[in-house]
Amino acid sequence: MRKAKVLSLALILLILGYQTNAKDLQKKALPPNIDLIVSRAMKTFEVPGLSLAIVKDGKVLLAKGYGVRNLKENIPVDSKTLFSIASNSKLFxxxxxxxxxxxxxxxxxxxxxxxxxxxxxxxxxVTREITVKDILSHRCGLGLGAGDxxxxxxxxxxRDEIIKRIRFxxxxxxxxxxxxxxxLMFLVAGKVVESVSGMSWEDFVFERIFKPLRIDSSSPRVSDLKKFENSATPYAKVDGVLKEVKPFLNDNINPAGGIISCAEDMARWMIVMVDGGRIDKEKRLLSEKSYREITSIVTPRPISDPPQEIVELKPNFSGYGLGIGVRDYRGTxxxxxxGGLPGxxxxxxxxxxxxLGIAVLTNQESSEAYSSITYSILDYYLxxxxxxxxxxxxxxxxxxxxxxKEExxxxxxxxKKDSKPSLPLPSYAGVYKDDWYGDVEIVWTGEKLRIKFSQTPSLVGDLEHWQYDTFIARWDDRELRADAYVTFSLNPDGxxxxxxxxxxxxxxxxxxxFHDLLLKPVKKEK
Incomplete structure (x- = not known):
C-alpha cells in the first residue's frame, strides 16, 4: 500500500511537473506583456506607428502593427505596412x-x-589592395560618415558619380x-554586385533574396515608398514639436540604405538569418561558410562605459562583421x-x-523607443x-x-557678439569648390548673404554673422535640423x-x- 502511495505521489508530481514545463514552454513563446511594453514605449517617446516582428525556432511568434501610419488619417499600422529600414539594408x-x-x-x-x-x-x-571584405566592414580608412x-x-x-568622387x-x-x-563603401559593394552578376543591385536582391524567402511586400527601392498605399508616414521632432517630415526617396543610396519592408517580411528574413542562412531542410540562401564570414567580427570596435542609466549594455566584445554588428549582450x-532616414x-x-530574431520598425526618430522594446524582449528570452x-x-x-541645450x-x-567681419559682406560672395563635393555658392542679395550647395537642393539658407569671420548657415528647410558654422580664413592680402x-x-x-569639406574660392574668369 505504501509503495502504491509512493508511486501515486510520483505520478502526480510527474504530471504536475509536465504541466509546469508546458506552461514554461508556452511562456517562452512570447512575452506576456509585449503589447503593454510596446504601447508604453510608443506613448513615452511619441511614436505614431510601429511594426514589430519576433521569430524563434523557425516560427513567427509575432508580426504585428501598432499605432497609426499617419496621424491625420488615423489609419492603423498592420503587419504589411511598409517602413524604410535604412541601414538595415546593408546586411542584404x-x-x-x-x-x-x-x-x-x-x-x-x-x-x-x-x-x-x-x-x-x-x-x-588602398585602391590596389581594398577587397570585398574591406568595403563591407568599415575599415577602409575613411572617417565617420565621410562623403555622406x-x-x-x-x-x-x-550612384556611379558618387562612387567616382570617393577618390577625392x-x-x-x-x-x-x-x-x-x-x-559610401556599400554603394561600391552594390556596384560589385552589378558588375559581377550583370544585374542591378535592386534586381539581384529582389530575384535572389526576396523571391526565395517569399518576401512579398517589400521593395529594394526606397523611391517605392510613395507608390504603396500601405506605407507609413515619417515623423520627427522639429523645434521640439512632432511633425510630418519629407521622406527620403532617392535611389542613389539603395545598397546602403534603400530597402522598405514590413513586419511579415522582416520575420521571414530573420528566420533564415538566425538559422545559419538555411531556408529549409533542402535549400540554403547562403553556405554555412559564407554565413560564418558575415557574422564573425572583421573590424573590432572600441568598448567604452555606457551611460549610467543603461550600464547593462556594456559588452564583453564588440565589432562589425560584414554588413552587421556583432557583440554580446549579457554574455550572449x-x-x-x-537604420535611420528622415522620420x-x-x-x-x-x-x-x-x-531568436527581433525587428522593430518605427515612423519616428526615437532610438529610445526601439531600444527599450528590444531589450525588454531580449531579457525575457535570456x-x-x-x-x-x-x-x-x-x-x-x-x-x-x-x-x-547647455552646450x-x-x-x-x-x-563675441560685438565682433565684426574682416571684410564687407559682399566680399564673402563667390563660388567655392571642394574636391569631393563640388561647388558651393555664396551670394550677396543686396541685404544679406545666402549659401547654396550646387548638387543638394535643400541645402540653401541665410548666412548670419556669428563672430569675427564665422557665420552660421540657417537652412531654409528647418526639417534638416543641421545649421552649421561657416568660417572664412584670409590670406595676408585680405x-x-x-x-x-x-x-x-x-x-x-x-x-x-560639413567638417570634411575644404572649400576654396574658384577664380573668376576674366
Missing part, C-alpha cells in the same frame, strides 16, 4: 555578395579594382587600422544593426544561439533580471537633451583663402559631414 548587400562567393564568381578577398576597374580611393595603395553629403540630404548625384576624400586613419562607419552573442528608425537584433528599460532610456534621453547655450553665451564648416549642434546627424 553583404548576403548578396555572399551568394556570389558561394557561386565561385568572387571571393571575400577579391580586389575591388579587379571587379570595378575605374574605382579609386584617395591613396593608390554626396547623397544626403537628397542630392542630384547618380582624404582618409582619416590608416587602411584597416580602425573602425569608422561609412555608407547577438547580431544587431540599426524612420529601425533596429534588427538576432540571437543565432536561440534562433531569463535576465527584470529592468524598466523604458524609464531608463527616458532618463538617459532627458539628460542628453539637457546636455545638448548650445554656452556657445551663444561665449561668442583675400579669402578657404572656408571650413562644422555642425552647430552636437545633436546633428553625422551624415551632415
Amino acid at each position: 548587400t553583404a548576403v548578396s555578395l555572399g551568394i556570389l562567393v558561394d557561386e565561385g564568381k568572387i571571393s571575400w578577398n577579391s580586389r575591388v579594382v579587379d571587379l570595378i576597374p575605374w574605382f579609386q580611393m584617395f591613396d593608390p595603395y 553629403l554626396l547623397w544626403w540630404p537628397p542630392s542630384n548625384y547618380p 576624400i582624404p582618409p582619416s586613419s590608416s587602411f584597416r587600422s580602425s573602425y569608422a562607419y561609412n555608407n 552573442k547577438i547580431l544587431q544593426h540599426t 524612420f528608425l529601425s533596429q534588427v537584433t538576432m540571437v543565432p544561439s536561440l534562433k 531569463s535576465a533580471p527584470s529592468k524598466d528599460w523604458i524609464a531608463s532610456f527616458l532618463k538617459y534621453k532627458e539628460r542628453e537633451e539637457k546636455s545638448t 548650445e547655450e554656452k556657445a551663444e553665451r561665449e561668442r 583675400t579669402i583663402e578657404r572656408v571650413r564648416m562644422k555642425a552647430f549642434s552636437p545633436s546633428t546627424d553625422f551624415s551632415f559631414d
Whole structure:
C-alpha cells in the first residue's frame, strides 16, 4: 500500500511537473506583456506607428502593427505596412555578395579594382589592395560618415558619380587600422554586385533574396515608398514639436540604405538569418561558410562605459562583421544593426544561439523607443533580471537633451557678439569648390548673404554673422535640423583663402559631414 502511495505521489508530481514545463514552454513563446511594453514605449517617446516582428525556432511568434501610419488619417499600422529600414539594408548587400562567393564568381578577398576597374580611393595603395571584405566592414580608412553629403540630404548625384568622387576624400586613419562607419563603401559593394552578376543591385536582391524567402511586400527601392498605399508616414521632432517630415526617396543610396519592408517580411528574413542562412531542410540562401564570414567580427570596435542609466549594455566584445554588428549582450552573442532616414528608425537584433530574431520598425526618430522594446524582449528570452528599460532610456534621453541645450547655450553665451567681419559682406560672395563635393555658392542679395550647395537642393539658407569671420548657415528647410558654422580664413592680402564648416549642434546627424569639406574660392574668369 505504501509503495502504491509512493508511486501515486510520483505520478502526480510527474504530471504536475509536465504541466509546469508546458506552461514554461508556452511562456517562452512570447512575452506576456509585449503589447503593454510596446504601447508604453510608443506613448513615452511619441511614436505614431510601429511594426514589430519576433521569430524563434523557425516560427513567427509575432508580426504585428501598432499605432497609426499617419496621424491625420488615423489609419492603423498592420503587419504589411511598409517602413524604410535604412541601414538595415546593408546586411542584404553583404548576403548578396555572399551568394556570389558561394557561386565561385568572387571571393571575400577579391580586389575591388579587379571587379570595378575605374574605382579609386584617395591613396593608390588602398585602391590596389581594398577587397570585398574591406568595403563591407568599415575599415577602409575613411572617417565617420565621410562623403555622406554626396547623397544626403537628397542630392542630384547618380550612384556611379558618387562612387567616382570617393577618390577625392582624404582618409582619416590608416587602411584597416580602425573602425569608422561609412555608407559610401556599400554603394561600391552594390556596384560589385552589378558588375559581377550583370544585374542591378535592386534586381539581384529582389530575384535572389526576396523571391526565395517569399518576401512579398517589400521593395529594394526606397523611391517605392510613395507608390504603396500601405506605407507609413515619417515623423520627427522639429523645434521640439512632432511633425510630418519629407521622406527620403532617392535611389542613389539603395545598397546602403534603400530597402522598405514590413513586419511579415522582416520575420521571414530573420528566420533564415538566425538559422545559419538555411531556408529549409533542402535549400540554403547562403553556405554555412559564407554565413560564418558575415557574422564573425572583421573590424573590432572600441568598448567604452555606457551611460549610467543603461550600464547593462556594456559588452564583453564588440565589432562589425560584414554588413552587421556583432557583440554580446549579457554574455550572449547577438547580431544587431540599426537604420535611420528622415522620420524612420529601425533596429534588427538576432540571437543565432536561440534562433531568436527581433525587428522593430518605427515612423519616428526615437532610438529610445526601439531600444527599450528590444531589450525588454531580449531579457525575457535570456531569463535576465527584470529592468524598466523604458524609464531608463527616458532618463538617459532627458539628460542628453539637457546636455545638448547647455552646450548650445554656452556657445551663444561665449561668442563675441560685438565682433565684426574682416571684410564687407559682399566680399564673402563667390563660388567655392571642394574636391569631393563640388561647388558651393555664396551670394550677396543686396541685404544679406545666402549659401547654396550646387548638387543638394535643400541645402540653401541665410548666412548670419556669428563672430569675427564665422557665420552660421540657417537652412531654409528647418526639417534638416543641421545649421552649421561657416568660417572664412584670409590670406595676408585680405583675400579669402578657404572656408571650413562644422555642425552647430552636437545633436546633428553625422551624415551632415560639413567638417570634411575644404572649400576654396574658384577664380573668376576674366
